[in-house]
Amino acid sequence: MERKPMSSITLTRRTLLAVSTAAALFGLAATPAAAQKAEKPSLTLGVGGKPLLYYLPLTIAEQKGFFKEEGLDVTINDFGGGAKSLQALIGGSIDAVTGAYEHTIRMQAKGQDIVSVIELGRYPGIVLVVQKDKAAKLKTIADLKGAKIGVTAPGSSTNFFVDFLLAKNGLKPSDVSYIGVGGGASAVAQMKRGEIDAMANLDPVITKLESDGDVTVLADTRTEEGNQKIFGGTNPAAVLYLKRDFVEANPVTTQKLTNAFYKALKWLEKASPDDVANVVPPEYLLGERALYVAAVKASKPTYSQTGVIPESGMKNALNMLVEFDPELKSATIDLPKTFDGRFVKKAAETIK
Structure with missing residues (x-):
């Protein structure tokens, strides 16, 4: 049987040792x-x-x-x-x-x-809408003072979005009343029944209300243009x-x-x-x-x-x-x- 030179064996052992050490040291990187x-x-x-x-x-x-x-x-x-x-x-x-x-x-x-x-x-992707029967009076964000505004839940991103729009238009969160309406059929129903004046919500709720002609849009962050206008970018x-x-x-x-x-x-x-x-x-x-x-x-x-x-x-x-x-x-x-x-x-x- 042909025997490998000692230098080859030593090199192989050193290589194996280096590989195993690297695996131990780098953990996540060593194994997919x-x-x-x-x-x-x-x-x-x-x-x-x-x-x-x-x-x-x-x-x-x-x-x-x-x-x-x-x-x-x-x-x-x-x-x-x-x-x-x-x-x-x-x-x-x-x-x-x-x-x-x-x-x-x-x-x-x-x-x-x-x-x-x-x-x-x-x-x-949040949209602020007003109830169609109140759209004539609620034409701008500033008109929302005293309004009942539906959000998915108090303290949620939809709530923050309205707070931001109010502040940009000289109003405070305390100038409106927030009502948690969720993000499904209940939100649609409360808007259709007129239990809230405006609402910040997301799709498919918004598209449903728009399609049925129940709301008018005041602010829309579903598009690049809308985000640029409201936030100045993404x-x-x-x-x-x-x-x-x-x-x-x-x-x-x-x-x-x-x-x-x-x-x-x-x-x-x-x-x-x-x-x-x-x-x-x-x-x-x-x-x-x-x-x-x-x-x-x-x-x-x-x-x-x-x-x-x-x-x-x-x-x-x-x-x-x-x-x-x-x-x-x-x-x-x-x-x-x-x-x-x-x-x-x-x-x-x-x-x-």
Whole structure:
């Protein structure tokens, strides 16, 4: 038998030692995320109004099986609004939230370290409408003084949006009355019955009311033009956010969650409105498939194309909150801490 020179054997052993050492040192980088087991494969995710198109990437990730592809068993708790899902995260009853980016800023000001890991919406997609019978009197934002305004839930992103518009027009949040109406059939019914004067909500609720001729639009953030006019550019909407200590303790789980949402964004990028209608639960269509398809078409530009929150978007979100929130006016906010881009960067490198 031919024997290898001692130098070859030594080199081979050294190479193996170097490789094994690198694997031990670099952990996540040494092994593909898909091959790693999540630290917490069963987890609970909160959302405030899952049927809303604002949260469509979540429904796509669920319905297309992207969570399961990543080895995750995700239980979704649908709360009455974004503020309630945030409370559940802070209270420890859920592990992650699909919710508004603004909450990461507000929580930092309150000493709570909440971090987003992927942007799902680059535009809020929120629309402020007035009831058709009151449109003659409520022609501008300034006319809303004393009005009853429906929002998905007090303290939610729809509430913040109205607060911002009021402040830009010389009014305070206390100048109106807020009523939580949710994000589905109940919101539509309350507007149709005239129980509220105006409402900030999202699709498919808005497209349903517009189609039926029940409302007049005062402000619309579903388009690039609308966001430019209102915010001066993009304004991050829905994101996946978690407590930072959860992210640090569960990096593989966080990566797999991010991967699932990134797959959903890539699927949405190519999908037609009809494709979306075929995937979502039938009850999301509100009994009118054609209307739902129209709503998806209207909201499709709102979804993030990269999953990355741009610095300009972070600044626009902070500027919006500072406009009406005295606590934030005096707070020092470190915006880079609100978004950890490592996970979506890795998702983009591995998912095509």
